Amino acid sequence: TGRVQLTFEPAGRTFRVPPGVSVFDAASWNGIAIDSTCGGHGTCRKCLVRVSSGSAPVTRHDRRTFSEDQIADGWRLACLVRATHDLGLEVPPLVTRPKASTVGVGRQVILRPGVQKRYVELTDPTLADQRTDLQRLRDAVDDLTLNPDLHALRRLPTVLRQSDFKVTAVTVDEVLIDVEPGDTTGSRHAIAYDLGTTTVVATLLDLETGTPVAVASMLNKQQPFGGDVITRISATMMDPDALGRLTQLARQTLSELAQEVLDEGGISPQSVYEVALAGNATMTALLLGIDPEPLGVAPFIQVSADWPVLHASDLGIDVHPGARATIFPALGAYVGGDIVAGMLASGLDRDKRVRLFIDVGTNCEIALSDGERIVTTAAPAGPAFEGGAIRCGMRAADGAIEVITLNAGASGDDEAVTLGVIGDAEPRGICGSGLVDAVAELVRVGLLDESGRLISDEAAAASVPALAGRLATVGDGERVFILHRPTPDAPTVECVYLSQRDVRELQFAKAAISTGWTLLLEELGVSPRDVQQVLLAGSFGSYLSPSSAVRIGLVPKLPVLRIVSAGNVAGEGAKMVLLSARERAGADAMLAEVAYIELSDRPDFNDRFIDQLAFPV
Ligand code: FES
Known part of the structure; x- marks a missing residue:
């Protein structure tokens, strides 16, 4: 897709960017600070840069800023230089020093929030100076565009006169x-x-410093309507009142969380001027009161790829009445705004390396970048990772086994199995990362064969005697491996165990995911061993053990150092667009670049899925 290459000196860094991006934006996206007070709008004339190789047209703003000699020497305003071909650029040291903030996967973001404030002291109107109140303000705030909203106009005459014409103008994206x-x-x-x-x-x-003041989380109040997106969509199809209820519950969740972080930070709701939100396509539709049914049934169509201008009040969030809301756009019904946010936060579009991004969950989103192109898909992994359809499955809460190590050389049963339990509590069940660990360990010690079958008692007694006593049967004769016995002689049904069916569930989930990335690798003509980094994202993926993920074939067979936990990248993406108006443009630019591949469309999907069921040896 013909990206162009920009080299910045003295930083000595080179970036490939989509053609047409301004040099200022490209620098900002990549954490190179260029002076500015207008944020790249061509009005402050502070973003000086020297084009040292390649050429850039001269604008009238350049003529007003530089001498003839300087222009001949290559000096330009960075926000007016479009990257249409490779350029070398020299950036002078900062005069007004912007602060940068690190977010996402090591992304340096230069602080330039959409929310801006300017304090001005205006001269009083007189019979000789009859400018409007707004014009008086505009003349004083010359580096920002002021398009007033109605709330601001209602306040303007009173506030000006009550405060002796000494006021602070608050803008969000030129409003x-x-x-x-x-x-x-x-x-x-x-x-x-x-x-x-x-x-x-x-x-x-805190937009002044770019730092988080308070963080809070809670369960989505829509839970009573079902644990996953499909059950919530079904609810709206069966009950005409359900959509309204779901919208209200989403709004309540957001509003209570706002209250919580504001209380914790001791911050007035009136000083929150913007909110940003990343969610999957269904959660976003439900929040906005949009019928989600077309998202849930083939051919899976979303109402729109972008959203109108929204206010925080449209989402039920009680902050400043003029506060804006930014919602991440989705790529498709199954690659939602949360994934777009995640790709932004992990810099998938800003890196030359071959990187694979996997957000592991019920619907697993996968994206692959070869440094030039990004392709993405969604794989139906099913509920195994959330603890669903797993006999002793549970969410990652206190009492959940999350780490498992098997010791085939142990002398006694106590030492044969080591468990890491959330909250250091008595084990009650097994969460997604524990499930992956358990299966990976059973494969490693040889209790599970390549096809995913627990080996016979006899074979176990012969090959791994230390662990053979953990094999048992339950119910209709299903074979299980016991992870935890509450008491030495507790019956098997009271134990926490992994069953043969659980292993199958995990095999289906991992086969769906590995089929997804295999097809993406083929699409870009990349071999699995050329993947330089695998980012495991999402509330589940971030907790997976890289070595276990490799062992069961959930990710390509790579050195574990190349497999990194990316954390809650959706939330990080939302932070980024608040800290930098440029990053918001980056999210939109990415939408145009990413290609979506529908797996269920592929005639060879089933064959490939079956190929991926086995565990790699
Ligand atoms: Fe203000 Fe370029 S950034 S003029």
Whole structure:
């Protein structure tokens, strides 16, 4: 797709960017600080840069800023230089020093929030100076565009006169949303949300410093309508009132979380001027009161790829009345705004390396970048990772076994199995990462064969005597491996165990996922061993043990150092767009670049799926 290459000096760093991006944006996306107070709008004339190789057209703003000699020497305003071909650029040291913040997977983001404030002292109107109140303000704030909203206009005459014409203008993306008495420039906040199907997380950000003030999370209040997106979509299809209820519950979740972070941070709701939210396509539709049915049935169509201008109040969030809301756009019904946010936060579009991004969950989203192109797909992994359809499965809560190590050389049964349990509690069940660990360990010690069958008692007694006593049967004769016995002589049904059927469930899930990435690798003509980094993302994927993920074939067979936990990248993406208006443009640019591949469309999907069921040897 013909990206162009920009080299920045003295940093000595080179980036490949989509053609047409401004040099200023490209620098900002990659954490190179270029001076600016207008945020790249061509009005502050501070973003000086010297084009040292390649050429850039001269604009009238350049002529007003530089001498003839300087222009001949290559000096330009960085926000007006479009990267249409490879360029070498020299960036002078900063005069007004912007602060940068690290978010996502080591992404340096230069602080340039959409929310801006300017304190001004205006001269009083007179019979000789009859400019409007707004014009008076605009003339004083010359580095920001002020398109007023109605709330701001209602406040303007009163606030100006009550505060002796000393006011702070508050803007979000060129919209004047308020005027505040006196100097309030030190106080700017925003809230980033990760709206998950299961868990919702809110982060209160101080936009002055780019740092989080408070973080809170809670279960999505839509839980009573079912644990996954399909059951919630079904609810709206069966009951005409369900959509309204689900919308209300989502709004309540967001509003209670806002209250919680504001209380914890001791911050007034009035100083929150923007919110950003990343969620999957269904969660976003339900929040906005949009019928999700077309998302849940073939051919899986979403209502729109982008959203109208929204206010926090449209989402039921009680902050500043003019506060804006940014919702991440989705690529498709099954690659939602949460994944777009995740790709942004992990810099998938800013890196030359071959990187594979896997958000492991009931619906598993996979993206592959070869440094030039990004392809993505969604694999139906089923509920195994959430503890669903697993006999002793549970969510990652206190009492869940999350880490398992088997010791085939142990002398006694006590030492044969080592468990890591969440909350150091008595084990009650097994969560997704524990499930992957258990199966990986059973494969490693040879108790599970390549096809996923638990070997016979006799074979176990002969090959791994230390662990053979853990094999048992339950119910209709299903074979199980006991992970934890509450008491030495407890019956098997009271134990925490892994059953033969559980292993099958995990095999189906991992086969769906590995079929997904295998097809993406083929699409870009990349061999699995050329993958330089695998990012395991999401509330589940981030906790997976890399070596276990390799062992069961959930990820390509690579050195474990190349497999990294990416954390809650959806929430990080939401933070990024609040800290930097440029990053928001980056999310939109990425949508245009990413190609979506529908797995269920492929005639060879089933054959490949079957090929992927076995465990790699
Ligand atoms: Fe202000 Fe370029 S960034 S003029």
